[in-house]
Amino acid sequence: MIINNNVLSTHDENNREIVLMGKGIGFQKKVGDEVAEDKIEKKFVLDSEDEVGKFSELIEMIPHNYLNLSVDIISYAQQVMPKRLSPSIYISLTDHINFLLERSTKGELFENPLFNEIKSFYPSEYLVGEKALELIESEAGIKLPQDEAASIALHFVIAEYNMGMSDTVNATTMIRECISIVEKELGIKLDELGLHCSRFITHLKFFAQRMFAGELLDNQDQEFLDMIINKYPKEYDISEKISQFVQSKYGYDIPKEEKVYLAVYIKRIQPHIEI
Structure with a gap:
C-alpha cells in the first residue's frame, strides 16, 4: 500500500507486516512493484495489518521530525534494554511525543503522580526517558520537565511487559502498596x-x-x-x-x-x- 511518496507498507520475506520509509520510496509506485533497497531509510516491523493502519494514519498526521525523534529514542532503548520491545512501541511512543510536544507549546504539562515509583521500580526505562528528553531538547529545542521522562518510560514498560496503560499504572501503584505493607x-x-x-x-x-x-x-x-x-x-x-x-x-x-x-x-x- 502506498501511503505517500515517502512511506509505503508491504510484507517482508517472512510475510510480516512492515512499513518502509525513504525519500521518494513511494513515488509513482503501484501495488506489486519491487522496492529498491537503497531507497529504504527506515523499516518498521509491526504485528498486524491493524497496527500498520494505525501507524500509517499517525505518519500522515504528525510532523516528520517527531517520527524521527521517536525512532531515535526506540533505537537507543533497544541498545540499552535487554528485553524485547513490542512493535506497538512505534505507535504508542510516536503518538505520545506528538501529543507531548503539542501540549508543551500550549503550556499544558502536568506532574506525573507515579514519578517516584517509575524512577525507582523501572530504572532502565527511566534512563531511556531521560535520554528521550535530551534528544527532544537537542532536535526540537524544547526543554521538558523530568516528570515527562517518567511518562515516556512508562511506554517502554508497556512495550516490555505487553500490558495496557491502565494495567501498567495499576501494577506500578500496587508495587508501592505492597512495599508499604512490608515496611509497616x-x-x-x-x-x-x-x-x-x-x-x-x-x-x-x-x-x-x-x-x-x-x-x-x-x-x-x-x-x-x-x-x-x-x-x-x-x-x-x-x-x-x-x-x-x-x-x-x-x-x-x-x-x-x-x-x-x-x-x-x-x-x-x-x-x-x-x-
Whole structure:
C-alpha cells in the first residue's frame, strides 16, 4: 500500500507486516512493484495489518521530525534494554511525543503522580526517558520537565511487559502498596537495603504482570508449600496481608504458591538474614 511518496507498507520475506520509509520510496509506485533497497531509510516491523493502519494514519498526521525523534529514542532503548520491545512501541511512543510536544507549546504539562515509583521500580526505562528528553531538547529545542521522562518510560514498560496503560499504572501503584505493607509490618525502609530490595521489586513486577494477565502461579505441590509456610510463618502472614489487600482493591484471588514465593522474598529482604 502506498501511503505517500515517502512511506509505503508491504510484507517482508517472512510475510510480516512492515512499513518502509525513504525519500521518494513511494513515488509513482503501484501495488506489486519491487522496492529498491537503497531507497529504504527506515523499516518498521509491526504485528498486524491493524497496527500498520494505525501507524500509517499517525505518519500522515504528525510532523516528520517527531517520527524521527521517536525512532531515535526506540533505537537507543533497544541498545540499552535487554528485553524485547513490542512493535506497538512505534505507535504508542510516536503518538505520545506528538501529543507531548503539542501540549508543551500550549503550556499544558502536568506532574506525573507515579514519578517516584517509575524512577525507582523501572530504572532502565527511566534512563531511556531521560535520554528521550535530551534528544527532544537537542532536535526540537524544547526543554521538558523530568516528570515527562517518567511518562515516556512508562511506554517502554508497556512495550516490555505487553500490558495496557491502565494495567501498567495499576501494577506500578500496587508495587508501592505492597512495599508499604512490608515496611509497616517489618519496621524497615526497603529502599536502604540494596540488592535484596531490588530482587524483591523485580519479583513484585513479575507478580503484577502475571496477575493482570490472569496467569498467576498455582502449584499443587502442597507438601512443599506447607513446608515453606511452616518455616517462615511471620513472612507468610505478611504475604497473606498483601493478598487480602490485593483482593480487596483489585479483585484478584492470590493462590497459595504466589503467597509462598512472596513470603520467601520477604524473608530475603530482612537485614542479616540468609536463607
